[in-house]
Amino acid sequence: MALVLAALRRRPPAGTDDTGAERVWLWGLGLAFPAVTLVALTTYGLVVGERLLPRDAPDLVTVRAEARQWAWTFAYADAPGRTTEGVLHIPAGRPVDVEITSADVLHSFWVPRLAGKLDAIPGHVNVLRLEAFAPGRYDGVSAEFNGTGYRDHAFAVEAHDPAAWAAFLAGETP
Amino acid sequence: MTPPSETPPETSPKRPTALRLHRALEPIYASDPRFRGWFTTNNNNDIGLLFLIAAAGFFVVGGVLAMLIRAQLASPRSVFMGPDVYNQVFTMHGTVMMFLFAIPFFEAMTVLLLPGMLGSRDMAFPRLSAYGLWCYLIGATTVVASLIPGLAPDSGWFMYPPLTSTEYSPGINTDIWLLGITFIEVSAISAAVEVVVTVLRYRAAGMSLSRMPIFAWYILVVAVMILTAFPPMILGSVLLETERLLDWPFFQADRGGDALLWQHLFWLFGHPEVYIIFLPAAGMISTILPVMARTTLLGHGWVVGAAVSLAVLSFGLWVHHMFTTGIPHMGLAFFSAASTLVAVPTAVQIFAWIGTLWRGRPRLDLPMLWLLGFFATFVIGGLTGVMLAVVPFDWQAHDTHFVVAHLHYVLIGGYVFPMIAAVYYFLPIFTGRTRFFKLGEVAFWLVVPGFHVTFLAVHWAGLLGQRRRTWTYDAGQGWEIINLVASVGSFVMAIGFALVILDVAVNAAVSSRGRRNPWGAGTLEWATSMPSPSYNIASIPVVRGRYPLRDDPDLAHRIARGEGLLAWPARNRRETLVVGTARGEPLQVAVLPGNTALPFVMALATSVVFLAPLIDAYRSAGVALLAVLALALRWAWTLGSKVDEGPLDAGHGLALPSAAEVPDPPGWWGSVFLLLADVTQFGSLLFGYAFLWTVAPNWPPPSYLAPGLWGPALALTGAAALAAGPRLAARAIGRTRAPWPGLVLALGGAAALAGGAATVWAARDPTAHAYDATLWLLAGHILLHAALAAIMLLYLGARVARGYASPARIGEARIVQLWSDFAAATGLVALAAAWLPGAFA
Incomplete structure (x- = not known):
């Protein structure tokens, strides 16, 4: 994210952008990117968490x-x-x-x-x-x-x- | 300069040039001269500035406490402080920064800027702003002063019982926190009510919701959050304080209480609180960043949506502060998912900002520099937040310095840096001067690197297992160098912050006069002369877009020449426009109160109510409560008039009714939102009841309350009469008939409802079991609201008798009706909750 920011700092004005920008920045980077990453991370966290739970064991x-x-x-x-x-x-x-x-x-x-x-x-x-x-x-x-x-x-x-x-x-x- | 043709000649005896208009408005809005003026002003510019300076002062206090902590932790086995002092210092550092700096600081900015942004002459309830300010100043000073005799709270800023119960904290340290902070919350709640009504009703003509400045959207969301998030904590404080004073066992496991109840109530407040702090800063970023990039905000609607969804989601996250309390894993899964989910609207905002920069031509002025500091810091804080939202990771990192570092990244990066940007950005409005000395850049390069050195090191210490809140550590655990680095970095950062304050002070005092709208911004707060005059805006413009100054560069001059609405003060009083909530069409003319010491006096009396119990002066507290009541009635009495004024000329040929002669005056809207906070408080009480019932040990209680016959009969008839009476009275006033039968019926209803509730008090001993204590509190809620309704009914009767009501001036009757309905409805729900278990058992 810091890289994106750094890159953008050097960009000159891109002329007349219109709502195409909204699709890239908001739909793409704003919604889709975090959604995919976070679903994966949360699922992984829950699987690990399940494994740490107290369950029945023979030699408990x-x-x-x-x-x-x-x-x-x-x-x-x-x-x-x-x-x-x-x-x-x-x-x-x-x-x-x-x-x-x-x-x-x-x-x-x-x-x-x-x-x-x-x-x-x-x-x-x-x-x-x-x-x-x-x-x-x-x-x-x-x-x-x-x-x-x-x-x-x-x-x-x-x-x-x-x-x-x-x-x-x-x-x-x- | 030609006289504007739209302005009707009879309201402006002379040609209303900008200077003449200024000279006509200034004496009406000016505060009293000299010393007295500080205590009688309720102008948003004065109140906001006092608020801002006070909040900055408490930031310094909190910062000094932080330096003490870092000095203590710089070396192992430090003898600088012992655990008793250290515990007070870290508790007060958190408390001061959260309650005495972060919340008041954005409230101050809001009071200062919101009317200008919306094109209004002041906030909706100027006296309430003043009252909030004084409550905050008195309460905050008391809490901080407790450090001097060593009586400061010392149990951590979230005050977990049983450590804070009488048995383990016998001193008054805990009471200072509970009473002092609750007292300060009064100011937060009153500010929130006022902000909501201001944003919804006090705007420029034609400023529909979609044309509203983005900061107004954010602060509206925040104000609603305050109204729904603070009540659970206020309830928690009430429960803990009654346990401490009266031995009602809400948190004592052996008598059916549960320490976890506090954690739920506290974090039900505490997590939204994080967003209550972050969202105003985000609103500032959304306001400043586009101007710095010489463009407009990308995805305005998206950003509003993100703010609203953050607000909603933040109420579903509180349990992530409690991952280690033994809640079932499936429950944790839900809250873990919700906690990661908040990253989505946050990401939408971040990318909207980056996209805005991308399409604009950014310039690197000082506010922009601080916003870059925000980006660099906040993103890291967000990522460590996602790490902590993963349950197994949290089980290890919880209560270590890792959490400390995370929250400082989020709060300093996400709040302090944007707020410094905002101070610099709005400095011309506050002081009328542009920055001349360049100390600010030096300060920036001290603060941001110093911050990162400090808290990257603190993350690391946390991962190596250093627990938070330990007053010292032993050598040989590998923590020495890390802590030393963190301490050095923190002192560099502190010097930077000191320079920021010095820079602002110096520039406010001695730099060159600035011109209007130096940044080329598009919103209305820049349309005034600099600094903002006492009346904020010379005439109220008709707005046709989201960025009025950008659309029409000449607008500022036309406003100053009085070409908007309500320009010439023909009626010689403070007036502003009330508009329709959604479309912003002009509806009413609100008359704003003049200078008065009433808010200051009432805040003094309120402080006695809250603080006298600290020294067991209960009689003084009772007397002060009566005084507050009398002052509140006096406060309300000064509004309204004995005659119908009829339609008022607002300019442009518009004739609008006075806000005193409509069915929904501002006071009615204020009551609606105050009742929103009240109903949340009541809901939290029911939540606590249900929580104890299902989770707490030693339940069910030894015996249930049997409803009997008299109690329910009294309550049902009482509630019905309390609901019907005010309606009859209002209808009678509407038909110019005597309202007495309705008022008497309602008073009888309030008495009967209170009688029904009193049977609960008579039947149970509140110290026996948490069940009994909860029943007493439910009945107490009813008694309190029945008494409030009765006082209002008597007040309404007096107003009618003195000629303050007419078919047009019906608003007060409708306000009383609202409060009576609330008392009746919550009364029935509370009694049902109290009696039903006993009826079925």
């Missing part, structure tokens, strides 16, 4: 993340009663649903390397699907402004290999 793991000013508490469906503060433990290589909620104000659960953001809203539970392909430590932050402690409102996701995950569920590693 469910965990719970509750945010409050300024901490995260995580709970595990596979280990009832077990909670951790500030570190979420998940198995690597398996789909994980994180049920996100809040005990006070709005927060947002964001582990950039694993998934997009999803907000933690009091009274609601939002489900985020993520999957860590390799074991390791993934940093996460809260991504919705929540007061003076916002900057340091961070957590980590610890992805375990199957053996370590089993050990965690059995209560061996903290």
Whole structure:
């Protein structure tokens, strides 16, 4: 677009143009060009979005993340009663649903390397699907402004290999 | 100079040369001398200039806050500000720029320029312009002053609860935002009502809708958008403030409220708001660009269509600010598609502009330079906007600096740059001088490159994961250099903006006198002498095309010589023409009010109503509310007359009725559009009710309200009487009979309707559950409007008793009828919404 503009800046007056110009500029460039590009882009975006949705999976793991000013508490469906503060433990290589909620104000659960953001809203539970392909430590932050402690409102996701995950569920590693 | 033959001799005792006409008009329209004149003027030239200077002042305030932010972020672990100060600074930066600069600035330009463009002597309701100005000045000063004692709002400019609820924000910081900004919105709403009526009714003879200048089209669209977009946010502020003051749990999940309700209401306002800001700038571009290219706008109809479709689409986009709140993906798909769809009318406009340049012979004057800055910047902002409209991308980029950079590209590129172009372009009209010093070019080359350095860097920081609204960051994340570059660029840009302001000020003060129409423009605002005189236009021309000055280069002189309509002020008062909405045929002569301090006093009283609750001075607020009411009645009372004037001579052999002696006076049109805002507000309340019902946790409520027998019976008969009474009264006035039976019937109806609504208040405790709080608010809506209708009915009775009504002077009765109908209709809908669930449960 900037190129079109630059080109036109150097054009001398094109004599007496009439409504033919309208067809080129408005029908062609104004309507048709963006319509085609945007339909393609939006469709692509939706297809990608569909793929990121939480769907049924055989080896699904469910965990719970509750945010409050300024901490995260995580709970595990596979280990009832077990909670951790500030570190979420998940198995690597398996789909994980994180049920996100809040005990006070709005927060947002964001582990950039694993998934997009999803907000933690009091009274609601939002489900985020993520999957860590390799074991390791993934940093996460809260991504919705929540007061003076916002900057340091961070957590980590610890992805375990199957053996370590089993050990965690059995209560061996903290 | 020959005396024009069309002007009837009896209205012009002497030969009406341009100078004599000027000397006759000037004393009628001039503001009061000296200091007093500032507070009593309601002339659009004075009000507009004050508005413009004030808005520019708040731009400086917002800019200083931005510099503080960039200074803080220039280095990691900066000790310049702590989080408590930083939170106030970024919240106020957003708030000031959006509410105290962007909206008032284009309102100022509109008040200054619109009457001239339309060939009118002033805006439709000059006192309302003045009232809006003073409300804005008092409210904005209060909000900004809260920074000094450290009490400024600190929860982000969109104020998400529960962070802004009493539990997490106990101080008055949040109340300052809610009350102060709502108070300022009063000025936006009053300006919008006035703009719509001005554009639709106050034009030159023969200026049909298709001949109207393009800026008038844009600003008409914007004004309607303000009337339909601001009410949801005003409602949101009312809900949050009642929650904070009275513990009505609209946003408390444990009692059936929902924090998401605020987000919906806020963005239902917030997204149209983006276009409310962008469209006036686009209107300026469509006005200036063709003149700079020495041609006319390509595809005028297309551009109008694009503006209208942008306005419509912008109301379907609000959810794209909420992609990460867990709304189902199919819902997101709809809003994602709608968000990309807005790029289409935007593209139509952009290509219409480029096509205009293509067919014209562009010249590189300073306004054109700024428009090129707009193109270079806005297109990038549009593209990052399309990126953010793609849902998966937004899930990552949301709430990072990428979004910050995007919105600055759109707002600075799409609003500030075109507005600077407009200031330079219209400078001769404001000051009567042409630019002499060339500081402006230097400023341009500081601002635009500085801007791009800053915000390209901010995009990058966002993509690397830097979150917005964090007061500092640690070293070692790869953000140090980027942030330093952004900060340096921002200071270069700030110096440039300072130079722009300096340049305009210097040129306004000391450069050479200019001549009429220096750019060779084709629209009527250039037909006056420079600077624009107090009466704007010496006589109102008959327009036969879209570019009257281009079609007839001598038109300006003929206007000045009084060869148009309403030239010689024979009746010694401010008068202008009211035309038919579609075709622009002359219909009425409107009498404009003279200088008065009433708007200023009423704005002071209104400020006490809004600001006294901040210091818990509720009694003062109540007293002030009564004062506002009394002043409003006084305001209305000064209009009209006790005798029928009959047809007035408008020149050219035209005899037109006074606007006080028609069934649809300007006040009736103003009421219609004010009620448009009111009905949107009511609709938002119903939306909130339905939203809580279907989405909020802890619903349904523990028990429903049972309608009973008395409530519905009272409400139904009340509504019927309130609808019938004013009609009977108006008919009686039309037949010169006494209207008392109708008025009494209507008053009884208002009382009965209010009684029906009061049964709801009696039955429920508003702090128990969001359901009860909503019912109280619905009933409160009815009580408020029944009371308004009753006051108007009493006022109408007093006017009739004092001889202000006649079969011709029926307009006031019709206005009261409009408000009574509204109270009756929304009352029934509100009560049905309150009672039906209980009746079926």
